Amino acid sequence: MENAEKTSYQKISPKKLHKRIGILTSGGDCAGLNAVIRAVTRCAINVYDWEVFGICKATLGLMSRPPQVMQLTVNQVDSILTMGGTILGTTNKGNPFAYPMANGEIIDRSEEIIEGYHLLGLDALIGVGGDGSLAILRKLAQQGGMNFVGIPKTIDNDVDLTERSIGFDTAVNIATEAIDRLQFTAASHSRVMIVEVMGRDAGHIALNAGIAGGAHIIMIPEIPYRLENICNYIKKRQEQGQDYSIVVVSEAVCTEAGETIARMQQFGQCLLGGIGQYIADRISKESGAETRVTVLGHTQRGGISSPLDRILASAFGVAAVDLIAHEKYDYMVTWQNRQVISVPILDAIARYRAVDPQDTLVKTARGLGICLGD
Incomplete structure (x- = not known):
């Protein structure tokens, strides 16, 4: 993955497949994130013949001009199944609706992120995050007409309506x-x-x-x-x-x-x-x-992900792509009763899942x- 090049919107091939989707990892890192990226990429390309773009540094990549992304291919992601962290990078600071600037000013940068999504010509975005990240990404999607699907990840395992989140088992x-x-x-x-x-x-x-x-x-x-x-x-x-x-x-x-x-x-x-x-x-x-x-x-939060996290991440990644194929947006994939189903994101983030x-x-x-x- 070291030879994967970050590319701007202007450099992306004008070739338009059936869908062009993006994926980003947001919040704290954990084991299994790269397994999700791999699953989304393989399913989207091999099954649906779509284009897949990884957004670098979560919403920061969409704030950048040009947006900072890398086009993902099956060959690029084949070796990342067991890797810790996330090849796309992430951030868990700086709420875009109240973003702290270097001069101490707090401003709303949400429209910059929304504009970045549309500049890339994306048909849908998959966000991998905990309840806080999913809440922010959903708010951005609702505000900016972004087709959004969520995948739960957190070592804390506190996202509601899913028995397991990616990273917890590791x-x-x-x-x-x-x-x-x-x-x-x-x-x-x-x-x-x-x-x-x-x-x-x-x-x-x-x-x-x-x-x-x-x-x-x-x-x-x-x-x-x-x-x-x-x-x-x-x-x-x-x-x-x-x-x-x-x-x-x-x-x-x-x-x-x-x-x-x-x-x-x-x-x-x-x-x-x-x-x-x-x-x-x-x-x-x-x-x-x-x-x-x-x-x-x-x-x-680091190191090689456990087999269970790799399996869960793979199942979630494929299910998220299938949701996009069926144009079922504003949903989060979830693990319940030994199977993957989907629930409205709003329901999943309504409260955190305590013991x-x-x-x-x-x-x-x-x-x-x-x-x-x-």
């Missing part, structure tokens, strides 16, 4: 492997190991990886905790001769006082992180246990004797 695998490795060093040194995982406002990664990795304590934002309960659980394990414990905590878990630990970044982004150290300090103080913290951070405290995996964790802190 993130869980990475977190589980880290927990597996920490089990041995925790046991060797009789320590309490705290593993802080990502997930934004939802605890799906912590819950899934915690169960899979054999964690003793799992803390998620959907279930309030009492530190006393956690310390008592650790002491009970020590009394039973189990002098080490693994604690998995989701980054969105609050302090006992209900405060979110986060920091503000450029463009007004609020980045979660730091709850692991807070929990470690409190456990050490209250129980006397020796603690260590591992923050997995962006390692959960249900009565969820099967929550009941599973309790049945295994895992402490959830409540």
Whole structure:
């Protein structure tokens, strides 16, 4: 893919196939994005004989003049199935409806993006993103007469109306492997190991990886905790001769006082992180246990995608192209009951998908004797 050339609208061949479609990846990166790009390209070209253009850097590529795109071919995408990240690039900052300029001014640049879509002569656009990105892209599509289809991706797995989003399985695998490795060093040194995982406002990664990795304590934002309960659980394990414990905590878990630990970044982004150290300090103080913290951070978003994410991404990519073929726009592909269906994007972004405290995996964790802190 290194020899793929970025091309402007003026350089694109005037040849007009049945449809000319675009694809962009928006928001944070995750494993499986390149598998989606590959699937969309292969299906659109091999099945429908369309032209496919990858939009570079998400909406930033449509803001550029000329728009920054690369024409995709089957040969170009054949080797990207397992690659992490996204060959198109992405961005998760700068809302186009309130875009921060270098001089500090906030302006609406939505019309520039819409104009870029029409300059390219696109018949439809596929956007791969989380709920925030899909909401922005849908608003742009509604405003500018863009035919839009959405594909859900996020390691947080918090897009509603889909059981799985692209990137989630790989993130869980990475977190589980880290927990597996920490089990041995925790046991060797009789320590309490705290593993802080990502997930934004939802605890799906912590819950899934915690169960899979054999964690003793799992803390998620959907279930309030009492530190006393956690310390008592650790002491009970020590009394039973189990002098080490693994604690998995989701980054969105609050302090006992209900405060979110986060920091503000450029463009007004609020980045979660730091709850692991807070929990470690409190456990050490209250129980006397020796603690260590591992923050997995962006390692959960990178690397080779899992087989399940590749399969899901491939199925989503093909289904999105089929939606365009049937001119079924303003829909998102989704995984429900072991099959791909489509739902209105507006329904999917109406709320985020948190962990249900009565969820099967929550009941599973309790049945295994895992402490959830409540």
